Amino acid sequence: MPKKILIIDDDPIVVKYLQAVFSDNGYETCTANSSSEGLAVVQKEKPDLITLDLQMPDEWGPRFYRRLRKDKNLRDIPVIVVSGIDGDHAIQNAVAFVRKPFDPEKLVGIVKNTIG
Amino acid sequence: MQDKLLLVDDEEGIRKVLHISLEDMGYTVFTAADGAEALDIFSEKQPEIVLTDIKMPGIDGVQLLRRIKQQNPDTEVIMITGHGDMDLAIRSLKNDATDFITKPINDDILEISLRKAKERILVREKLRAYTANLEALLREKSALQDRLSSLGLRISSISHGIKGLLTGLDGGIYLVDGGLKKDDPEQVREGWGIVKEMVERIRKMVLDILFYARERELKPETVEVRRFCQEVVQGVAQKLKERGIAFEQDLSGARGRFTVDAGYLRTALINIIENAADACQKKNASAEGRVTFRASGENGDVVFEIADNGIGMDAETRDKVFDLFFSSKGSQGTGLGLYICQKVVGQHGGTIRVRSQPGRGSRFFVNVPRSGPEPEGSGNHDTVAENGADGS
Numbered sequence: 062m063p064k065k066i067l068i069i070d071d072d073p074i075v076v077k078y079l080q081a082v083f084s085d086n087g088y089e090t091c092t093a094n095s096s097s098e099g100l101a102v103v104q105k106e107k108p109d110l111i112t113l114d115l116q117m118p119d120e121w122g123p124r125f126y127r128r129l130r131k132d133k134n135l136r137d138i139p140v141i142v143v144s145g146i147d148g149d150h151a152i153q154n155a156v157a158f159v160r161k162p163f164d165p166e167k168l169v170g171i172v173k174n175t176i177g
Numbered sequence: 178m179q180d181k182l183l184l185v186d187d188e189e190g191i192r193k194v195l196h197i198s199l200e201d202m203g204y205t206v207f208t209a210a211d212g213a214e215a216l217d218i219f220s221e222k223q224p225e226i227v228l229t230d231i232k233m234p235g236i237d238g239v240q241l242l243r244r245i246k247q248q249n250p251d252t253e254v255i256m257i258t259g260h261g262d263m264d265l266a267i268r269s270l271k272n273d274a275t276d277f278i279t280k281p282i283n284d285d286i287l288e289i290s291l292r293k294a295k296e297r298i299l300v301r302e303k304l305r306a307y308t309a310n311l312e313a314l315l316r317e318k319s320a321l322q323d324r325l326s327s328l329g330l331r332i333s334s335i336s337h338g339i340k341g342l343l344t345g346l347d348g349g350i351y352l353v354d355g356g357l358k359k360d361d362p363e364q365v366r367e368g369w370g371i372v373k374e375m376v377e378r379i380r381k382m383v384l385d386i387l388f389y390a391r392e393r394e395l396k397p398e399t400v401e402v403r404r405f406c407q408e409v410v411q412g413v414a415q416k417l418k419e420r421g422i423a424f425e426q427d428l429s430g431a432r433g434r435f436t437v438d439a440g441y442l443r444t445a446l447i448n449i450i451e452n453a454a455d456a457c458q459k460k461n462a463s464a465e466g467r468v469t470f471r472a473s474g475e476n477g478d479v480v481f482e483i484a485d486n487g488i489g490m491d492a493e494t495r496d497k498v499f500d501l502f503f504s505s506k507g508s509q510g511t512g513l514g515l516y517i518c519q520k521v522v523g524q525h526g527g528t529i530r531v532r533s534q535p536g537r538g539s540r541f542f543v544n545v546p547r548s549g550p551e552p553e554g555s556g557n558h559d560t561v562a563e564n565g566a567d568g569s
Binding site: 072074075076077079081082085116118145146160162163165166 | 336343
């Protein structure tokens with residue numbers, strides 16, 4: 062069964078881009094365009110990995126991350142930060158920080174190393 | 178200017194002799210015969226240096242020294258002592274006397290002692306000047322730091338926008354490439370659509386930045402208000418239709434002519450209308466998005482009104498909406514659009530106001546004087562954010 066990746070980003074084009082990159086490499090994807098939606102999708106889809114944007118309208122990525130880490134059932138899901146912001150703001154224990162614009166092959170490499 | 182010196186001694190002979198010596202050395206000399214008189218003169222004349230006998234009837238030299246230091250600690254006080262006054266002399270030094278000289282007074286020793294006092298005064302003045310300079314420098318530095326950090330903030334917010342656009346462009350290219358490889362024309366089409374959109378957004382951003390970076394002089398021309406409005410409508414009608422947003426116009430009040438840089442002002446109004454469309458599209462309501470563009474005349478101004486039934490703004494957003502690099506659109510906005518609108522309208526001597534409430538849409542009013550822009554440099558522009566309590 063293919064592994065599932067949740068993409069959280071407020072820019073629909075970036076979401077589409079990541080979807081294409083991951084599905085071309087044999088992963089299933091689900092998406093959310095905000096932190097709050099992201100939390101709902103995590104509960105429902107139980108993804109194997111999450112890519113998270115930091116700067117989003119309404120609620121920024123770090124807040125999503127904090128909520129995720131508080132939930133016993135979800136806290137072990139690996140998170141890759143994909144963001145245009147420099148610095149690793151408030152996301153401890155992220156698998157990796159990938160800066161936008163990113164190299165899709167490198168990103169896939171990180172994903173493969175993490176969940177196979 | 179001559180230095181002022183107060184000489185205090187109860188012996189008239191000494192006062193007379195020293196008075197002459199001190200004047201020869203270039204001082205303006207005041208004399209007092211006892212402590213009480215000395216204090217009066219001191220208060221009135223504020224001499225920098227006091228030369229006082231240590232043993233006097235009434236207020237003695239050490240008491241006088243203390244009182245003077247209380248009044249002005251910067252005063253240099255030199256004590257005149259007789260033989261066997263060593264204890265008093267030491268007490269004087271403990272009370273911060275500059276020096277003591279012994280009777281009978283040798284002019285050379287007096288001069289050295291006075292020079293010492295003068296040096297202390299000069300050093301203190303220099304120190305004060307340095308301190309003042311240092312404080313001024315510190316103030317300048319912190320002002321500069323404020324400017325730099327706000328500039329840094331601006332650059333970081335714009336660089337974030339640029340990174341987002343480049344990522345989107347990469348995404349479009351990736352989809353086109355993948356679609357070509359897989360022979361999937363639908364994906365190629367989708368990718369190409371994204372590439373075009375990103376190029377358009379990057380173009381807009383670059384032009385906005387160039388606009389922001391450069392002060393451009395207006396090229397005013399006198400045009401018919403109605404025709405101007407029709408050009409604005411032509412610039413946006415098709416785009417809004419494509420986005421499924423109803424666009425209504427009421428140009429019945431658009432009469433007469435006005436003098437403006439038509440190209441510039443048109444761009445500004447189109448920007449506001451496109452913002453209005455964005456605000457409608459962000460609202461996930463069943464009601465259809467609707468943007469209204471109205472023109473009318475009022476007290477020598479032409480008034481444009483752009484209203485939408487979109488998401489509206491809270492007070493915080495409303496207050497910042499014209500700020501440079503402020504954007505409520507996340508990665509989609511550059512924070513330049515309304516800033517530039519305000520600048521353009523301001524250059525025309527006009528004003529922009531906004532009324533808005535969350536969930537109830539926004540209403541922008543752009544007033545432009547018919548008489549045309551004032552000469553460069555005297556532009557009178559301001560912006561007002563109002564709350565939407567009037568129920569409009």
